[in-house]
Amino acid sequence: MTRLNRRQFIQIGGAAAGGLAAGVGLSTKWYGLDPDEVADPGTDGDRVVPSFCEMCFWKCGILAHVKNGRVTKITGNPAHPLSRGHLCPRGTGGIGLLYDPDRLKRPLIRRNRGQMQEFEEVSWDAALDLVAEKMLKIREKYGPEAMALYSHGYGGSWFKHLLHAYGSDNIAAPSYAQCRGPREVAFHLTFGRMVGSPENTDMENSRVITLIGSHLGENMHNTQVQDFTRAIERGAGLIVVDPRYSTAAGKARYWLPIKPGTDLALLLAWMNVIIGEGLYDHDYVEKYAFGFDRLKEHVRDRTPEWAFTRTSIPPETIVETARFMAGGRPASLIHPGRHTTWYGDDTQRLRAIAILNALLGSWGRKGGLTLPSKVKLPKYPYTKYPGQSKNPPDMPKGTVYPLANEILSQGLCMASIPGTAAYDLKAWLVYGTNLIASLPDPDATRKALQALDFVAVVDVLPTEITGWADVVLPEATYLERCDEVHTPAYKEPFLAVRQPVVEPMYDSKPGWWIAKELAHRVGLDDYFPWKDSVEYAMYRVKHGGFDCEELKRTGVARGKHVPVFIDDGLEPVFDTPSGKIELYSQTLEKAGFDPMPEYTPPDEPPDGHFRLLYGRSPVHSFSRTTNNRFLCQVVSTNEVWVNAQAAREMGLRNGDMVRLINQDGVVSEPLALKATQRIRPDCVYMVHGFGHNSRLLKFAYKRGASDSRLMTRYKVDPIMGGTGMNVNFVRVEKAA
Amino acid sequence: MNESLIEVVQGRNNPMIDPSLHIWGWEIPVYLFLGGVVAGMLVLSAALALRDRDGPRSKALQTAPLLALGLLSVGMAALFLDLEHKAYVWRFYLAFKAASPMSWGSWILLLVYPAGIMMGFGMLDSDRRAALLDSRFVRGLHLRSLVMCILGRADAARRGALWAGIIAGSALGLYTGILLGTMVSMPLWNTAVLGPLFLTSGVSTGAAVLLLLPLSTGERHVVARWDMAAIFVEIVLIVVMLIGFATGGHASHVAFSQLVDGPSASAFWALVVVAGLAAPFTLEAIEVRRSLKPLALTPILVLIGGLSLRWILVIAGQASSWANIP
Amino acid sequence: MKEKTDKRYAMVVDTRLCVACKACVLACKAENRVPYGFNRDWLVEVTTGRFPDLALENRSERCNHCSNPPCVHACPTGASHVNEGGAVLVTHHKCTGCKACIAACPYGARYVHPDGYVDKCTFCLHRVRDGREPACVEICPTGTLHFGDLSDPDSDVSILLRTRKYKVLHPETGCEPNVYFLE
Numbered sequence A: 001m002t003r004l005n006r007r008q009f010i011q012i013g014g015a016a017a018g019g020l021a022a023g024v025g026l027s028t029k030w031y032g033l034d035p036d037e038v039a040d041p042g043t044d045g046d047r048v049v050p051s052f053c054e055m056c057f058w059k060c061g062i063l064a065h066v067k068n069g070r071v072t073k074i075t076g077n078p079a080h081p082l083s084r085g086h087l088c089p090r091g092t093g094g095i096g097l098l099y100d101p102d103r104l105k106r107p108l109i110r111r112n113r114g115q116m117q118e119f120e121e122v123s124w125d126a127a128l129d130l131v132a133e134k135m136l137k138i139r140e141k142y143g144p145e146a147m148a149l150y151s152h153g154y155g156g157s158w159f160k161h162l163l164h165a166y167g168s169d170n171i172a173a174p175s176y177a178q179c180r181g182p183r184e185v186a187f188h189l190t191f192g193r194m195v196g197s198p199e200n201t202d203m204e205n206s207r208v209i210t211l212i213g214s215h216l217g218e219n220m221h222n223t224q225v226q227d228f229t230r231a232i233e234r235g236a237g238l239i240v241v242d243p244r245y246s247t248a249a250g251k252a253r254y255w256l257p258i259k260p261g262t263d264l265a266l267l268l269a270w271m272n273v274i275i276g277e278g279l280y281d282h283d284y285v286e287k288y289a290f291g292f293d294r295l296k297e298h299v300r301d302r303t304p305e306w307a308f309t310r311t312s313i314p315p316e317t318i319v320e321t322a323r324f325m326a327g328g329r330p331a332s333l334i335h336p337g338r339h340t341t342w343y344g345d346d347t348q349r350l351r352a353i354a355i356l357n358a359l360l361g362s363w364g365r366k367g368g369l370t371l372p373s374k375v376k377l378p379k380y381p382y383t384k385y386p387g388q389s390k391n392p393p394d395m396p397k398g399t400v401y402p403l404a405n406e407i408l409s410q411g412l413c414m415a416s417i418p419g420t421a422a423y424d425l426k427a428w429l430v431y432g433t434n435l436i437a438s439l440p441d442p443d444a445t446r447k448a449l450q451a452l453d454f455v456a457v458v459d460v461l462p463t464e465i466t467g468w469a470d471v472v473l474p475e476a477t478y479l480e481r482c483d484e485v486h487t488p489a490y491k492e493p494f495l496a497v498r499q500p501v502v503e504p505m506y507d508s509k510p511g512w513w514i515a516k517e518l519a520h521r522v523g524l525d526d527y528f529p530w531k532d533s534v535e536y537a538m539y540r541v542k543h544g545g546f547d548c549e550e551l552k553r554t555g556v557a558r559g560k561h562v563p564v565f566i567d568d569g570l571e572p573v574f575d576t577p578s579g580k581i582e583l584y585s586q587t588l589e590k591a592g593f594d595p596m597p598e599y600t601p602p603d604e605p606p607d608g609h610f611r612l613l614y615g616r617s618p619v620h621s622f623s624r625t626t627n628n629r630f631l632c633q634v635v636s637t638n639e640v641w642v643n644a645q646a647a648r649e650m651g652l653r654n655g656d657m658v659r660l661i662n663q664d665g666v667v668s669e670p671l672a673l674k675a676t677q678r679i680r681p682d683c684v685y686m687v688h689g690f691g692h693n694s695r696l697l698k699f700a701y702k703r704g705a706s707d708s709r710l711m712t713r714y715k716v717d718p719i720m721g722g723t724g725m726n727v728n729f730v731r732v733e734k735a736a
Numbered sequence B: 001m002n003e004s005l006i007e008v009v010q011g012r013n014n015p016m017i018d019p020s021l022h023i024w025g026w027e028i029p030v031y032l033f034l035g036g037v038v039a040g041m042l043v044l045s046a047a048l049a050l051r052d053r054d055g056p057r058s059k060a061l062q063t064a065p066l067l068a069l070g071l072l073s074v075g076m077a078a079l080f081l082d083l084e085h086k087a088y089v090w091r092f093y094l095a096f097k098a099a100s101p102m103s104w105g106s107w108i109l110l111l112v113y114p115a116g117i118m119m120g121f122g123m124l125d126s127d128r129r130a131a132l133l134d135s136r137f138v139r140g141l142h143l144r145s146l147v148m149c150i151l152g153r154a155d156a157a158r159r160g161a162l163w164a165g166i167i168a169g170s171a172l173g174l175y176t177g178i179l180l181g182t183m184v185s186m187p188l189w190n191t192a193v194l195g196p197l198f199l200t201s202g203v204s205t206g207a208a209v210l211l212l213l214p215l216s217t218g219e220r221h222v223v224a225r226w227d228m229a230a231i232f233v234e235i236v237l238i239v240v241m242l243i244g245f246a247t248g249g250h251a252s253h254v255a256f257s258q259l260v261d262g263p264s265a266s267a268f269w270a271l272v273v274v275a276g277l278a279a280p281f282t283l284e285a286i287e288v289r290r291s292l293k294p295l296a297l298t299p300i301l302v303l304i305g306g307l308s309l310r311w312i313l314v315i316a317g318q319a320s321s322w323a324n325i326p
Numbered sequence C: 001m002k003e004k005t006d007k008r009y010a011m012v013v014d015t016r017l018c019v020a021c022k023a024c025v026l027a028c029k030a031e032n033r034v035p036y037g038f039n040r041d042w043l044v045e046v047t048t049g050r051f052p053d054l055a056l057e058n059r060s061e062r063c064n065h066c067s068n069p070p071c072v073h074a075c076p077t078g079a080s081h082v083n084e085g086g087a088v089l090v091t092h093h094k095c096t097g098c099k100a101c102i103a104a105c106p107y108g109a110r111y112v113h114p115d116g117y118v119d120k121c122t123f124c125l126h127r128v129r130d131g132r133e134p135a136c137v138e139i140c141p142t143g144t145l146h147f148g149d150l151s152d153p154d155s156d157v158s159i160l161l162r163t164r165k166y167k168v169l170h171p172e173t174g175c176e177p178n179v180y181f182l183e
């Protein structure tokens, strides 16, 4: 007997029928016989509104052109330090999100109709009342910690605030345990400071840049790509370590097509050469570093020959590249990367990257890593949060990730399956993250979702996660709302505002409004004393000493310049046990881990299998833009890269439709094969974010294949709980 | 690096341009074909008329120029159908662009009609004229006096009209060749041979249409001989063209390969070379030698060959475009 | 009014910097209302060699605004014409859609707009006349694209062509393109 699941994936039914007229307004211009022959397409706005982008998490300054109430185009704000007048393709593509005909339009509630479940359109009052009622019930029955918030994206600040006020600190995002986590922990262990976003690199001044995987150019974080290409233009040398001939590799002086999962061996060998040949920055190491002698001893036998047998990179190449990168120091940067959850030993790999940077003396140096600062704005004077009495349940029973410095998203998910953690989570509020696509092992995510008492999702599109909600709350897009003020740590401190460009379409509402209304309904009015987010933002801006009116006009204001390099007189502070750069980590030692990185070999692919690698298309952000018809005009699906020789041996040809079958028998959607010289024969590669199975994403539905579905396995980093996802193996078969 | 491989990702993907150029479908080859036929018919019938002086002319030959204009109108209809911005067709006649064969063509087309009408009317005998003046078309539209007037003029300048027909016809024939031949963008078209080839093919197909009409035996003999000559010249031109491609640079090789192993290659050899040229040439030679009763098959083969020549060259030419060579 | 100028507009594409992100394509589409599914500019990504000895060239391509433009020569109506600074434009209301210009262009730079006329890159002359850069140049995050006046020896484009190695596409066709690719 099959039991009806409490919650199953359903499509948000029926309602979304309306066909949007595709007509592009006919030109009403009267043509004389020979009027001016240079026709103006007329896309300059009557109004140009400065704001910042949310097509990814980089937050570039934009100028939105509005004509007759419609956004015609989005360009880069020249005054904004993160865009400098330029945008990545996704930034331009904001119009494709704003005018996506498949957007969530009205609040929805899941109803049980006998054996069937379906969504019903309801009023905001009905939807908010229901969420509030559930929040009150959960708090009463299980305590506020039983409710978790997943929040990714800048509009999430209101919901984080709401949840803290409500009494739960169980807040996570896939941008930690599936992304930056290992890097932040490793750099914190080494330098006492995290890398952060935007990354604190000073690439534009680098003489040598080394990329370990980071596929800049496909990874299209705007400013970073700008700096990267400025460096190339100025003649910087580039070393790219990637099993795939990435766009960046195409510009490199040295491309090292490394065997996947063996980077740590290469990094140790580089240290071996740099220390052995005395190429490191003696003064810098002497002055700032702790544990150099032990490191020297540690890498003594990590020779290029030793690394060759692991990495397949010839020893001469290792020596040559080591000398090359040392030749550029201190303006020689080993890029810390961003998506670093690869093999489960990631913190140690990132430690090696941090240590190598330290040996080159590039931390705190021009052309290396900066020590950025922020504009400090006063907080809005709120009542203090009640605080949570229990620890977050993000580490399943019997596990401990002692150095995790954020809450683990995958862990919270597991804690929702009853009995697995210290206490059970009973409800989720999900803001701006499509957990089905972004957490590994989607089956476990589904299991968790079914076990929960209540799920509310705030989103802009009917992505997969909305199909698991009890209540779906349609948010206005970033072009229709005002959010928290942006004050990132950056080499030039600045603040930027997000302003509504046009009125919210349909019955969508900005996040601040939704959070405030929920707060009101659960008796937390105290925490939302302002009228709207504009009043809130103005308060902070004004009390920070900035001119609100000016800011509305320009979208961005600069803070006082402070030195970010040691060379400019900045005295670096290292928040580590030794107060120095820890080549030898006492924290790791104390926690029972290798105090200096040790190489562990990756698993070998089973016979006939390839390691599955994944990454970014410059035109898309994860699963969130693959329904964006504007962007999809240039990239509308993904393909799987297979080494041309390997493809030929399987009898497959470029362009064939294939399916990937992973080690656990999970079969992917069909996708086209790209037979190419640009990848090693032991792995395949695909772009993440395609292969939607939500029918309501009318454009994206069944386009390309999903990498997430094939990630039935992941390896957890014992140090900080990151989920290494490059550990799945696939066969390639011709699609019938 | 002779071992080097090339992988190209072409992101243009414009309709009608990618993956290969296909801006022109059936309309243009049909138009070019009919243009050639009409050119041939006008030139040949005028030449016959000039040759025979006042000698007896078959009824068929008398109506040939007017029939030609009818065919031309069908061709122009095809051309019109091909226009993407039809409401602006009149723009052809607000400009004359000396560098544009298309512009020459549009004006030549305007000249062909009066020349054809003058020449055609002048060739009519009195029975045909009476029939014309009596026709429902002329009576219904009250055109009697206009037609009378044209007939008068045509008679007054009979030789002049015939020469005008020859000139307009030749211009038409030449231009249909030059139109494609001037395109540097298409290696297969961009050869000096294409103009003369289309012109001679026009003569040959024009002759074929005449041969399908009930001409007098004498006329038939002359036309068939001219046709043979035209076909012979065509064969020579095609050989010259192929040698030119085979011995030229990269572009010529692209063109050459279109005709020897491209997707249209087999059609080219079967329809154009064998069925359209070799077979009718042989048949005609036999017919003339042995004074056999002429078969309708021969001119039909010529027409198939002439239409295929345009069709295949238009398609294969577009396939050879530089626009699709990365 | 059309001003006669001695300017010679050109674009210089630094292929070394281009990451094939296609922001230029999308910015052009938004700026110029290029219809869905059509492109005035596009990317050609060429990989040569064999694993692991590879080379990659990314080219952002568009109409070359040729100095000897066969498309203009082929146009029967004067719709295709040479405008300010040598920019080759199509006047929509003069265009019959005969496609002679498309056939004549060796670069596939033109297409038939769904409204019937032929359309292509305009070098964003409507912006350039206001002293702004073309939309694709402005958006490009890598600084790959340079636009300017070759008749001015001090312009960016002149300097780049003086100091760097470059090529044009299909020089055999004799069109004398004004889009240059730095190597």
Ligand SMILES: Nc1nc2c(c(=O)[nH]1)N[C@H]1C(S)=C(S)[C@@H](COP(=O)(O)OP(=O)(O)OC[C@H]3O[C@@H](n4cnc5c(=O)[nH]c(N)nc54)[C@H](O)[C@@H]3O)O[C@H]1N2
Binding pocket: A056, A057, A179, A180, A212, A213, A214, A215, A216, A218, A219, A220, A221, A241, A242, A243, A244, A246, A258, A259, A260, A261, A262, A263, A337, A338, A339, A340, A342, A613, A614, A615, A616, A617, A618, A619, A620, A621, A622, A685, A726
């Ligand atoms: N356009 C676009 N840009 C984005 C994003 C987006 O969605 N779209 N997302 C942003 C975010 S949040 C992130 S986290 C970043 C992610 O971007 P990065 O941090 O650059 O991501 P990685 O996972 O390092 O990059 C994947 C690359 O690593 C290579 N690789 C795989 N396995 C190995 C290995 O074992 N060793 C080595 N050396 N290389 C390997 C792959 O071939 C691929 O080229 O991108 C950011 N930028």
Ligand SMILES: Nc1nc2c(c(=O)[nH]1)N[C@H]1C(S)=C(S)[C@@H](COP(=O)(O)OP(=O)(O)OC[C@H]3O[C@@H](n4cnc5c(=O)[nH]c(N)nc54)[C@H](O)[C@@H]3O)O[C@H]1N2
Binding pocket: A054, A152, A153, A155, A174, A175, A178, A179, A180, A339, A431, A432, A433, A434, A435, A437, A438, A439, A440, A458, A459, A460, A461, A463, A465, A475, A476, A477, A478, A614, A615, A621, A622, A623, A624, A625, A688, A707, A708, A711, A725
């Ligand atoms: N298999 C696999 N998993 C991965 C990765 C991978 O490459 N492969 N990458 C990892 C990395 S690096 C990261 S950072 C994460 C990213 O993971 P996520 O942040 O979950 O990324 P998306 O899949 O884009 O999901 C974003 C969701 O937010 C919604 N959204 C977009 N804009 C708004 C808005 O303004 N308001 C609201 N309320 N919602 C909005 C979208 O509709 C979508 O449902 O994924 C991680 N997981």
Ligand code: SF4
Binding pocket: A053, A054, A055, A056, A057, A058, A059, A060, A087, A088, A089, A090, A091, A092, A220, A221, A222, A223
């Ligand atoms: S990098 Fe691109 S998508 Fe991300 S914020 Fe900047 S412009 Fe927007």
Ligand code: SF4
Binding pocket: C017, C018, C019, C020, C021, C022, C023, C024, C025, C043, C058, C060, C139, C140, C141, C142, C143, C144, C145
């Ligand atoms: S925007 Fe610039 S970097 Fe991106 S594809 Fe175009 S030219 Fe290349």
Ligand code: SF4
Binding pocket: C062, C063, C064, C065, C066, C069, C070, C071, C072, C088, C104, C105, C106, C107, C108, C109, C110, C120, C175
């Ligand atoms: S590239 Fe083509 S359309 Fe542009 S000017 Fe040259 S020939 Fe004309």
Ligand code: SF4
Binding pocket: C074, C075, C076, C077, C078, C079, C080, C090, C094, C095, C096, C097, C098, C099, C100, C101, C102, C118
């Ligand atoms: S399609 Fe238009 S622009 Fe092109 S040749 Fe014909 S009339 Fe001229």
Ligand code: SF4
Binding pocket: C027, C028, C029, C031, C032, C040, C041, C062, C120, C121, C122, C123, C124, C134, C135, C136, C137
């Ligand atoms: S110059 Fe203007 S019209 Fe031409 S490709 Fe660039 S943005 Fe498009």
Ligand SMILES: [Mo]
Binding pocket: A175, A178, A179, A180, A338, A339
């Ligand atoms: Mo990420």
